[in-house]
Amino acid sequence: MIRTGQQYRDSLRDGREVHINGERVADVTTHPMFKPLVDIRARIYDMQHDPATAGIMTYGQDGEISAIGNKLPLVQSDWWDKRRATDTVLETIGGVVTRVGDETVGEMWSLFDGQDLLNEVDPQFSVNIRNHIHQVVHHDPFHVSANTDPKGDRSKPPQEQDPDMLLHVVKETDAGIVVRGAKFETAAAYANQAFTKPTIANWGNAALSDYAVGFICDLGSPGLKFICRTGFAGRAPAEDYPLSNRFDEVDTLVIFDNVLIPWENVLFYRHTRAATFIRATLHRYSAFAYVQRNLKLADMMIGAALFNARQTGLDKQQAVQEKLAQLAVYREGINAHLTAAVALAERSPGGLLMPNQSLLYTGRVLACSQLHEMMHIARELCGGQICITPDAAAFRDPQSGPWLEKYYTINADWVADDRRKLLAFARDLLNSDYAGHRLTFQLFAQSPPFAHLAAVYRNFDWDGPLDMVRKSAGLSDKVMGKTGRPAGDGAITQYFRAAE
Known part of the structure; x- marks a missing residue:
């Protein structure tokens, strides 16, 4: 098959x-x-x-x-x-x-x-x-x-x-x-x-x-x-x-x-x-796969940024470590939402197992809404050479090549060819026409940002915070009302029939 x-x-x-x-x-x-x-x-x-x-x-x-x-x-x-x-x-x-x-x-x-x-x-x-x-x-x-x-x-x-x-x-x-x-x-x-x-x-x-x-x-x-x-x-x-x-x-x-x-x-x-x-x-299942792609994209940004910082010893500086930590927090935030969405998965109205909807959709908002900021942090960590480094042909040229070999070799571990490859990779990941296209596509691949937040609104359990404040403030039961959250077994069919 x-x-x-x-x-x-x-x-x-x-x-x-x-x-x-x-x-x-x-x-x-x-x-x-x-x-x-x-x-x-x-x-x-x-x-x-x-x-x-x-x-x-x-x-x-x-x-x-x-x-x-x-x-x-x-x-x-x-x-x-x-x-x-x-x-x-x-x-x-x-x-x-x-x-x-x-x-x-x-x-x-x-x-x-x-x-x-x-x-x-x-x-x-x-x-x-x-x-x-x-x-x-x-x-x-x-x-x-x-x-x-x-x-x-x-x-x-x-x-x-x-x-x-x-x-x-x-x-x-x-x-x-x-x-x-x-x-x-x-x-x-x-x-x-x-x-x-x-x-x-x-x-x-x-x-x-x-x-x-x-x-x-x-x-x-x-x-x-x-x-x-x-x-x-x-x-x-x-x-x-x-x-x-x-x-x-x-x-x-x-x-x-x-x-x-x-x-x-x-x-x-x-x-x-x-x-x-x-x-x-529509996205109660497919959002998982999209958010998982953002996790891998975060890994690529961290790898490119960390290699660029380490090759020149800048990873020892606190300011650089803080920016790397921001990338790590973004990455682990996505990872946590994906993991928790499965660990707390919900039974769907059709009997399937769907990722926890509130956690999945909030994870999607995190992954997409912060992506452009994380790309900019990665650009900072990679430095200006991702936009000014000559292309590979210049490194091979018998006249310009020796000069580039001299100025792009850092030490025995980071020779000019490896450094050029890393900078080309980072440029294409963060700075090229393709990078800009992918950023826009990631923001709108499933639906626009306002729809991401609308999905969170429909799936978040509003009753929990409301009930806590009701009890703490000593409010009567009747103030709770109905939040209309369409979740749980049978809720979707009930929602539709009510609308009819």
Whole structure:
């Protein structure tokens, strides 16, 4: 049931229409701006077969072998296994990749939790959800997620402007629904399928809307067009920009030009409250994988900063140690939230085990809201040479090379070549176009910062602090009221039915 890297590459040669830099891409598996990430995803597939890593990357059940990242989380050990597998991948490839499949399949589990709700709209939808979760486990596709639309003028409802600014259904057929519009999807050009869901939209008072639709899209479907931003790979030599050339995940505007979505792939449709509910609970699992990536990014910043401080002996200074400690506090804060979210995991309405929601979402706010500050601290610790050091070609040049060898060699342990490599790594991690892109992407990869705080508000247990103050101040019981926190067994279904 687990694919090989070659099977994944072959699956992308389906005639899809991909454009980048004004050219039509003949084969995404060989194009220089896509190949690095295709190769990484292929390597992840091959790690599932490699005897050295198969035990970490896979699990066996009913005589079949499946990817641990796709496994439905039922017990606490499932989350420890997922975390260990992700760490193994990132450490093996030597960097951070965000959209490789394990982080978006969790959105399907959120739908699994909402089956009771969707059954009220159409019982077939919950059947479709269960079928697709089964297919992900048993067929191991590269599964991504489609979220943001172009949106157009946000002060207007979609019906009062070009209707294609938000993806919508244009007609129903016996075979399925036909959709038009566009979605921004990272990695779509080299993925197999995407969970396509509605953006945060102004529904008004409408109970039904053609814009409230969620489905699984086969990314080889006729009518799809992939228009990609320029990749970072290949813009400059890999020895000068080692991260840009290996880990750039190309973002794509996916055009849906009257694309047929078979009924068996439709997960919900038209019911605006269902769409709103799904949006509110979408990240209850997938946020874990995103925050874990920030933990690894913190490790990379600490390593780059500490090496730069140690090579010149600055790590002995108290001011430098304090800044390193700030990076460590950030790193361990993320680690603590991830660990506690699993240790205090909650049973979901659908019977799955979800990370403790309050701890997970507060950890996400910590990881994302402080990232830019931590990057700046790491820049300070690396020093100004990350922005002024000549490129590798200058070090090799017979005329300039000897001078650079002289001034970049510190001692017998830190010779010029190692120092140049470290500075190039730090520049690409913290200071390059790729570094700026990744910072922005990390802040908005799942949802914008205001939505992160809204998730905390919905999931924090407000009753605890209120009850403590009520008792301490001697207030009557009736002042407590209801906080409306939608958590605990059955609360989601109850919330939805109350809204109805």
